[in-house]
Amino acid sequence: MAKNAYIAGxxxxxxxxxxxxxxxxxxxxxxxxxxLKECFPEAEPIWVSNAGxxxxxxxxxxxxxxxxxKLIFLDLYLPHREDGWKxxxxxxxxxxxxxxxxxxxxxxxxxxxxVEEAYDxxxxxxxxxxxDYDQWINSLxxxxxxxxxxxxxxxxxx
Amino acid sequence: MAKNAYIAGxxxxxxxxxxxxxxxxxxxxxxxxxxLKECFPEAEPIWVSNAGxxxxxxxxxxxxxxxxxKLIFLDLYLPHREDGWKxxxxxxxxxxxxxxxxxxxxxxxxxxxxVEEAYDxxxxxxxxxxxDYDQWINSLxxxxxxxxxxxxxxxxxx
Numbered sequence: 195m196a197k198n199a200y201i202a203g204x205x206x207x208x209x210x211x212x213x214x215x216x217x218x219x220x221x222x223x224x225x226x227x228x229x230l231k232e233c234f235p236e237a238e239p240i241w242v243s244n245a246g247x248x249x250x251x252x253x254x255x256x257x258x259x260x261x262x263x264k265l266i267f268l269d270l271y272l273p274h275r276e277d278g279w280k281x282x283x284x285x286x287x288x289x290x291x292x293x294x295x296x297x298x299x300x301x302x303x304x305x306x307x308x309v310e311e312a313y314d315x316x317x318x319x320x321x322x323x324x325x326d327y328d329q330w331i332n333s334l335x336x337x338x339x340x341x342x343x344x345x346x347x348x349x350x351x352x
Numbered sequence: 353m354a355k356n357a358y359i360a361g362x363x364x365x366x367x368x369x370x371x372x373x374x375x376x377x378x379x380x381x382x383x384x385x386x387x388l389k390e391c392f393p394e395a396e397p398i399w400v401s402n403a404g405x406x407x408x409x410x411x412x413x414x415x416x417x418x419x420x421x422k423l424i425f426l427d428l429y430l431p432h433r434e435d436g437w438k439x440x441x442x443x444x445x446x447x448x449x450x451x452x453x454x455x456x457x458x459x460x461x462x463x464x465x466x467v468e469e470a471y472d473x474x475x476x477x478x479x480x481x482x483x484d485y486d487q488w489i490n491s492l493x494x495x496x497x498x499x500x501x502x503x504x505x506x507x508x509x510x
Contacts, residue, residue: 294471310506313452318476319503333502340498344491345477348468 201241210238212255214263216248216281217241217300218272222323226267226300229330234338237265244272245281252285252292263295265341270301270308279311294348298337358409359399368396370413372421374406374439375399375458376430380481384425384458387488392496395423402430403439410443410450421453423499428459428466437469452506456495 213230217223223241230239240263242248248266255262266285270278278299285292296318301308304322312320321337324330341347371388375381381399388397398421400406406424413420424443428436440457443450454476459466462480470478479495482488499505 288472294468296471296477304504306506309504310452313454313506314446319454319498320505321502322504336494336497336502339494340477344479344494346462346467346480347478348464348471 202238211236212240212261212263213237214240214242214248214251214266216243216245216266216272216278217269218243219269222269225327225330229327229334233331233335234342236338236342245277245284248281249284252295256291264347266295266297267300268297270299270303270312275308282312296341296347358405360396369394370398370419370421371395372398372400372406372409372424374401374403374424374430374436375427376401377427380427383485383488387485387492391489391493392500394496394500403435403442406439407442410453414449422505424453424455425458426455428457428461428470433466440470454499454505 213234215223215226217226220243223243227239227241230237240251242251248268251260252262254260268278268282270282272278272281278301282297282299284290285295285297287293298318299312299320300323301312301320302323309320321333324333371392373381373384375384378401381401385397385399388395398409400409406426409418410420412418426436426440428440430436430439436457436459440455442448443453443455445451456476457470457478458481459470459478460481467478479491482491
């Protein structure tokens with residue numbers, strides 16, 4: 195993708211809310227997009243493949259050139275471990291202006307040091323990537339039911 | 353309750369994991385305990401009614417005198433707004449030793465300033481208390497499916 199490019203995974207429908215997917219692997223993005231389409235119709239998945247694009251998307255949205263996402267799905271290895279950590283830290287710094295956005299890490303890693311370090315950076319929750327498509331559907335359905343139906347997020351009072 | 357007292361809501365079964373419920377209202381605790389029994393059998397709900405008891409329970413657990421909870425449910429108004437904020441801040445300070453524990457706020461308030469301030473304190477998620485028992489069951493079932501089946505927490509690698 196070109197610098198600062200982003201790709202919307204669904205045609206935007208009425209009431210759809212952007213979910214920003216930060217994922218460097220195109221195959222993984224395809225799986226996530228399809229699974230979201232199937233079980234998360236309220237989401238308009240937006241793909242960015244690196245930290246720079248993610249920040250550019252968010253800054254543009256804040257400046258009025260797009261809609262802020264309700265959730266961010268972040269792959270930690272982009273492709274290096276440091277890339278995801280750096281972005282997570284940038285987002286969660288109080289002065290970033292994005293610190294209220296919930297970040298769900300989707301990572302293939304189940305290493306305890308990755309899990310602990312992620313929570314240490316005040317992420318919202320850490321999800322180990324499912325191994326097959328059916329598991330993706332189960333996980334994203336549970337995630338949707340929780341974040342859409344149960345939780346109240348900033349800017350969306352109950 | 354006596355100072356530092358806490359009450360286990362279920363008899364502890366094999367494989368049950370403590371969930372710390374910080375709630376000053378005994379009627380609300382009864383509803384939460386019954387709903388958890390019904391839809392969240394893996395949880396052993398532990399009741400404390402104020403911030404001091406919550407910290408005492410956690411410090412005792414860390415010292416080996418009990419088990420650390422996997423999740424904390426925190427009522428913000430204990431009964432004053434400042435009480436819940438103060439506890440949330442104490443838990444989430446990096447040097448507290450408890451900053452990795454996920455905190456789900458269960459509050460009757462849907463005031464935007466409460467929601468935003470809670471996320472500003474890096475809480476995990478903010479849930480407005482349901483209005484009736486069936487809604488409690490729906491919310492806690494979705495919460496259980498997400499936190500038990502989808503998310504990986506520190507100390508519990510996938």
